[in-house]
Amino acid sequence: MRDRAIAWLAENVSAHRLQHILGVEQMCIELARCHRVDPLKAAQAGLLHDLAKFFKPTRLLEIAKRNGLEIDPICQANPHLLHADASAIVARDEFGINDREILDAICNHTLGRPQMSPLSCIVFVADALEPNRGKTPELEAMRQVSWQNLYKSVQQTCDYSLKCLVDSNKTIHPRVILTRNWALQIVKKQMEKATCNS
Ligand SMILES: Nc1ncnc2c1ncn2[C@@H]1O[C@H](COP(=O)(O)OP(=O)(O)O)[C@@H](O)[C@H]1O
Numbered sequence: 001m002r003d004r005a006i007a008w009l010a011e012n013v014s015a016h017r018l019q020h021i022l023g024v025e026q027m028c029i030e031l032a033r034c035h036r037v038d039p040l041k042a043a044q045a046g047l048l049h050d051l052a053k054f055f056k057p058t059r060l061l062e063i064a065k066r067n068g069l070e071i072d073p074i075c076q077a078n079p080h081l082l083h084a085d086a087s088a089i090v091a092r093d094e095f096g097i098n099d100r101e102i103l104d105a106i107c108n109h110t111l112g113r114p115q116m117s118p119l120s121c122i123v124f125v126a127d128a129l130e131p132n133r134g135k136t137p138e139l140e141a142m143r144q145v146s147w148q149n150l151y152k153s154v155q156q157t158c159d160y161s162l163k164c165l166v167d168s169n170k171t172i173h174p175r176v177i178l179t180r181n182w183a184l185q186i187v188k189k190q191m192e193k194a195t196c197n198s
Pocket of ligand 1: 081109110127161165170172174175176
């Protein structure tokens with residue numbers, strides 16, 4: 001499957017995006033080993049997360065409608081946000097992926113989702129932090145956290161994405177805020193527990 005997926009990606013995304021995807025795949029494997037998640041599932045989700053990245057808005061809307069996805073007003077105005085759901089549909093239809101957890105991790109890679117699985121958390125943070133994203137001190141510090149605390153890393157990734165969206169004057173999909181609040185709540189509970197035990 002991997003070779004076929006890479007050949008498919010080479011035809012359907014840019015060389016730069018393919019590098020990013022391979023970086024996500026590798027970081028997913030390493031994070032999965034670190035956080036005791038199935039590395040095979042993580043590798044597949046990482047490799048397939050951006051299959052529909054270069055699909056045109058009309059195609060994304062058409063795929064979403066055909067598959068009965070709910071298209072909220074923000075996705076309607078910015079169909080590119082549907083590339084995550086569309087990638088999961090391509091993963092299922094072109095590559096025979098039927099594992100719900102893998103498909104969900106692909107769907108959740110851009111906006112996250114409250115209560116998402118550890119596998120989804122891994123793909124969400126790897127998408128933002130894989131090495132090709134750059135070597136700024138902020139990203140390097142976030143990478144450190146990703147090995148130590150997956151939920152803290154989800155929260156930081158949401159904060160980072162929110163800052164970028166505000167700075168570039170973009171409409172913000174509220175699901176990333178819900179994801180951030182969910183992860184923050186978990187981190188706060190972890191801290192309370194650590195204080196109680198000390
Ligand atoms: N919460 C959000 N609200 C609105 N747009 C978003 C949100 N999160 C990401 N985006 C936008 O969606 C696009 C895809 O995001 P992402 O999958 O993280 O892309 P990339 O891998 O290119 O960084 C980006 O252009 C980003 O600005």
